[in-house]
Amino acid sequence: MEVIKIIGVAFIALIIVIIIKQHRPEFAIYVSIIAGAIILFLVLDKLTGIINLIQNLANKSNINSQYLGLLLKITGIAFLSEFAVSICQDAGEGAIATKVEIGSKIIIIAISIPIISRLLEVIINILPN
């Protein structure tokens, strides 16, 4: 049922963007940003359900919750930066889009440093020295 709402919002925004693009191209970008935000809001509550399920499963199988927190952080960063990158590309500004992408990748790597170091320790312990 939600899909129909999402598709409806997308088509309405598409028509509005086409109408406005001829006269005032600046407003077309605003309409696409707001349409993206509305569609994301439609699915955000389902996303919280998924995340709670993942956390419950992780707690049951006693995975270290610190790593799960990091994983969630990384997906959140990817989620937001993808939102910005697609809007910048849509507006024709590929350079800005790649800069945002590079920045978010660097932040993700910076955040995942503890995981990487922990992994290297485990590998080193396994290796016969």
Next chain:
Amino acid sequence: MDISLLFRIAAIGILVAVLYQVLVRAGREDQAMMTTLAGLIIVLTMVIKEISTLFNTVRTIFNL
């Protein structure tokens, strides 16, 4: 965060486009530019409000 926001922005956009044409025909290009900028700023404030609510919700969900 509902669809009416989309229509509000479209209405402001079309209004500014019409005003721009009318003012340009009347020979007042500078005022036409002013109205376009004013319309842009109004819509910018609305968009920024919505984007900040979106970013805050996503931040609380992923506890960024």
